[in-house]
Amino acid sequence: MIDGFAKTDLHGRLRRDREALLWKLDGLSEYDARLPLTATNLLGLVKHLATVEARYFGEVFDRPSPEPLPRWQDSDGSDQWATEDETRARIIGFYQRTWEHSDATIDELPLDAPGQAPWWPGADPNTNLFAIMVHVLSESVRHAGHADILREGLDGRTGLRAEHEQQIDEEARATHRARIERVARAAASIKA
Template sequence: MTDDSAMKDTLHGRLRRDREALLWKLDGLSEYDARRPLTATGTSLLGLVKHVATVEARYFGEVFARPSPEPLPPWQAHKGEDHWATEHETRERITAFYQRTWAHSDATITSLPLNTPGHVPWWPDPHPNTDLFATLLHVLGETTRHAGHADILRETLDGRTGMRPEYEQPADEKTRAAHRANLERSAQTAAAETGTPLARRSPGTESPRPRQGERTTPRTPSRSGPTP
């Protein structure tokens, strides 16, 4: 095995691991909890899965002239719609899209050398030209980052944490509560000693359940950076 193939196998293995970790964060959730906005910008767990699936489909597809078989909108028309799931998109549809994308991406990664040139039209000049190695690092970074987001969001819903179900430990609520109370006391003491006022919770960081019959409109977050 050459050094390049060993490096590719390592990065590819990490990508597979983090894909599974992200998808697992939906396990056992109600339809509402999988979709509802959990941050001030409207981030949701199912929205994260949809976004990462779209990112991966583009980077291991059209960047290497191997367009994804999935019906993706033109990148020029991107307005953040991939960050949330509409009421007409089932969870099964989005997760199946992600898993089909894995197969297409895996074929690209497996069949091309790491130095294969690619072109990312949505990256600004002078950086649109890349190769498989840089693209694999980029998509791995995106997936790992959003899997981390998903881990925190899932913890806020029901306390479940971790990357793999076989490593998950039963939550000891009493111990967790005591630990959190200790951290809160420490933070308040530090603030008092420095004369820093306690920060108020930012508006929109809590996502209350809608009242009976209330209609909610998803918010399309504003995103920046090279990833459409």
């Protein structure tokens, strides 16, 4: 029973974080969805996580994705940003189709189902569904956090879901940020 609960709980959290990531794109222009606020952009995070899920819930368990996968982990980071010919609809569609494939793997295999992740450098490539679920969930949480920060930088919107979002008081935000900056400057001037 615990195994079934763990699997259901992990899967539910993964589904929640998938939706949270897509929510970060709501209402953004094409430019803002692609704006490189760091070495990536919001749409690129979606593309990256779609590829991560497809590889981990597909190739690791010898259940390859039914569609061609983009390259990933290239030195140029091309799996983490959207090219001009990759439409938002195409990337989101790829992510959602990947969910279906990942969900089928999760639903059909037991938590101790063996798999291999040969790209894990220096590590034992042998793994199981439980470890992969934890790994992909942690990747999803990490990148949803990145997306939260990127979106806040664009227009101040933060949160896990729209129903939890509060109206942003820009004046209060600016005052708070100025206070933190004053503290940072004061701390930097103290000699250790």
